[in-house]
Amino acid sequence: MTKILMVCLGNICRSPLAEGILRSKLPYEDFVIDSAGTANYHTGSNPDNRSITVGNKYGINISKLMGRQFSVRDFDDFDIIYAMDGSNFDNIIRLARHEADKAKVKMILNEVYPDQNYDVPDPYHGGTHGFENVYKMLDEACDIIAEKLK
Ligand code: 4NP
Numbered sequence: 556m557t558k559i560l561m562v563c564l565g566n567i568c569r570s571p572l573a574e575g576i577l578r579s580k581l582p583y584e585d586f587v588i589d590s591a592g593t594a595n596y597h598t599g600s601n602p603d604n605r606s607i608t609v610g611n612k613y614g615i616n617i618s619k620l621m622g623r624q625f626s627v628r629d630f631d632d633f634d635i636i637y638a639m640d641g642s643n644f645d646n647i648i649r650l651a652r653h654e655a656d657k658a659k660v661k662m663i664l665n666e667v668y669p670d671q672n673y674d675v676p677d678p679y680h681g682g683t684h685g686f687e688n689v690y691k692m693l694d695e696a697c698d699i700i701a702e703k704l705k
Contacts, residue, residue: 566592640674
């Protein structure tokens with residue numbers, strides 16, 4: 556079983572989409588895929604309607620996912636932790652207890668653009684175009700991740 560955690564700030568826009576997209580590309584018996592936010596503002600909330608809508612457009616249903624905050628226990632529960640942006644990355648690394656925890660944390664777009672540390676831009680304060688853009692970036696990254704892990 557490979558366990559993968561997607562992490563953004565609020566766990567309502569980017570990381571639920573990343574979770575749903577990756578899940579759609581991997582055999583579900585062999586993978587645990589989850590998402591979390593570094594902040595707790597949206598604990599217990601379903602994803603942002605704009606993320607749900609863009610997911611639906613491409614056949615990915617994330618409407619029932621529920622926000623939760625990243626916790627130190629996630630370092631024990633997951634093998635790979637993907638941060639959506641550099642701020643998420645720094646916030647996760649700050650909670651790491653040792654090098655083995657840190658080694659699990661990666662920038663998701665480095666799967667597409669190795670070592671570039673590009674951000675998946677936070678779409679929360681923008682319009683629907685931002686969500687379409689986020690979807691495309693995550694779909695490309697998840698294609699590469701799924702190919703590597705399958
Ligand atoms: P996410 O987007 O990190 O992709 O879920 C955000 C959602 C909510 C907020 C910021 C970013 N917020 O400030 O409430």
